[in-house]
Amino acid sequence: MSQPIKDVAIVGAGPVGMSLAMELAALDVSVTLIDAAPCTALASPDDDGREIALTHASRKQLTAVGIDIPAGQMAPIREARLYNGASSRGMTLASARGEGEDSIGQLVANHVIRRAAFEAVQGSGRIELVTGRRVSALGTCSGGRSVLLDDQSQITARLVVAADGRLSATRRLAGLSAQVHDTGQRLLVRRMAHTRPHREVTWSWFNGERGLALLPLAGDTASLVMTLPPHQAERLKALSAEAFATEATRLYRNSVGEMRCSGALHDYPLVVSRADHLVADRVALVGDAAVGLHPVTAHGFNVGLASVRRLVEALTHHDQAVRDVGAPAQLAIYARHHQRAILPLWHASRALVTLYGDTRPPARLVRHLALGAARRAAPLQWLMESYLARH
Ligand SMILES: Cc1cc2nc3c(=O)[nH]c(=O)nc-3n(C[C@H](O)[C@H](O)[C@H](O)COP(=O)(O)OP(=O)(O)OC[C@H]3O[C@@H](n4cnc5c(N)ncnc54)[C@H](O)[C@@H]3O)c2cc1C
CATH class of the missing domain: 3.50.50.60 (FAD/NAD(P)-binding domain)
Structure with a gap:
């Protein structure tokens, strides 16, 4: 029937x-x-x-x-920041402001x-x-x-x-x-505990072929999201939990202190x-x-x-x-x-x-200039914030 x-x-x-x-x-x-x-x-x-x-x-x-x-x-996010390579100068993509929103x-x-x-x-x-x-x-x-x-x-x-x-x-x-578009890169994700507070800020660093992000979770824990070429991903995947934590602390430049693995490592094609x-x-x-x-x-x-x-x-x-x-x-x-x-x-x-x-020098320069300009004109910030406001 x-x-x-x-x-x-x-x-x-x-x-x-x-x-x-x-x-x-x-x-x-x-x-x-x-x-x-x-x-x-x-x-x-x-x-x-x-x-x-x-x-x-x-x-x-x-x-x-x-x-x-x-x-x-x-877990609340109060601010999203973006950094260019090793530079400590970053820009705010979005931050909590306005009535009633923290x-x-x-x-x-x-x-x-x-x-x-x-x-x-x-x-x-x-x-x-x-x-x-x-x-x-x-x-x-x-x-x-x-x-x-x-x-x-x-x-x-x-x-x-x-x-x-x-x-x-x-x-x-x-x-x-x-x-x-298969970017050929891998996305490694892992939850970590850390010794210094993240202040509820998401951080993204781009450094040539590597992109690193930190997402603030409850208490002193965060999710690490790493965009890597396959050989770098394989190297990290082969490490013990202790060695991975030491390497993550170094890669994230001690920004939230020393890290310890608190979750499994997940690997995605990008x-x-x-x-x-x-x-x-x-x-x-x-x-x-x-x-x-x-x-x-x-x-x-x-x-x-x-x-x-x-x-x-x-x-x-x-x-x-x-x-x-x-x-x-x-x-x-x-x-x-x-x-x-x-x-x-x-x-x-x-x-x-x-x-x-x-990774080529001209791109590094454009990036540097773009961040400088973005701090003043903030086109990306505008895009992200207007998107957040409308959606
Ligand atoms: C590592 C990672 C981090 C991310 N972080 C964020 C983030 O911070 N914020 C954010 O907004 N998004 C994030 N995303 C993206 C987010 O996960 C996706 O946008 C979201 O899951 C899409 O949901 P979906 O329901 O469209 O598809 P999916 O979650 O992919 O679900 C598809 C479903 O379809 C089913 N299915 C597949 N093929 C078939 C078939 N042929 N027949 C029947 N069923 C089928 C699957 O079983 C699955 O249940 C992230 C993604 C990844 C990989």
Whole structure:
């Protein structure tokens, strides 16, 4: 017996896919959420070492749809600073100011967000969850699309949303092209305890082919995020915990005193991506499937949540009534609005990484001048702050 057509099938129960499912369920839209991972892995996600910077707007958006992050699991960020190589002169990218705000956002572990979102999805009663299944083909049907899964079962929906990450298979199955850039670098992430306070400041240093960031967590602990060429990553990975801590203390120039490992070392390939078009016939891309930014922006999830908000606004025309969900005119509005918002961040982050990753003397000089100019005119600060204010 064929199943009735659903309103929306979302491929990918990551933090963005689950947030979208909750927003749509609140509007009485019928949703099927599909993920390749087994249900047990989604219910108790492993600690993947990622610390997500949540803006105040993102946190409000999550709370509004019933995704509650426990207050004790959040660490405030008061300032974000950027340094050029060995220079001690840095610039403030963003800082807490304005009425009533004593932080620019909060750091939350990715697995904490995923668990909270999964609990909300399970409690909603309006979302059908299909786990342990991959999408193998997309077809068309009257007024919608069919999604063929790898167990040969089929789901039909008026709209298919790809939320399956930066290497999205659904994007490819829908025939949507993307710029996928494998930087060839590795991203090492590790939680550390340290002897001097971090003062709730995120610090980023770029030094030729190496990028180092420190994200302040609760108490005297921080997450180290290192962008490295493979040979440097392999060297660090081979060290004992004690030797790694000594090396990290040296690399971070003793900025938070002596360090000690307090978490496992995680290693990611550094791939960034951007879809050329965000929609196709009754298909839309959200989250990292739409744009997978360089972690230097610390905005991947915030931008993903903004894509959810823009898609829901386009589907509802702001009037809370979803009629023909996935109609081409609605999708075109979404694509226009989200593409316009992400392009400046995409280009700015690519330019920043290119400029700060270049070891040649002219680039060092440009960097030095850029930091000097930025301290006065602060174009990047303006970009980041206006983005934080708007999103
Ligand atoms: C080391 C690191 C640090 C980061 N730090 C930050 C930060 O500080 N701030 C920030 O905002 N962002 C950060 N990000 C980015 C952030 O993690 C992503 O933007 C966010 O996870 C994107 O969520 P998503 O739901 O779109 O995709 P994902 O989290 O990638 O989820 C995709 C889901 O789709 C499923 N899936 C994949 N393929 C298929 C398929 N074929 N069929 C069915 N299901 C499928 C997967 O199982 C997964 O559950 C960081 C990323 C990394 C790697």
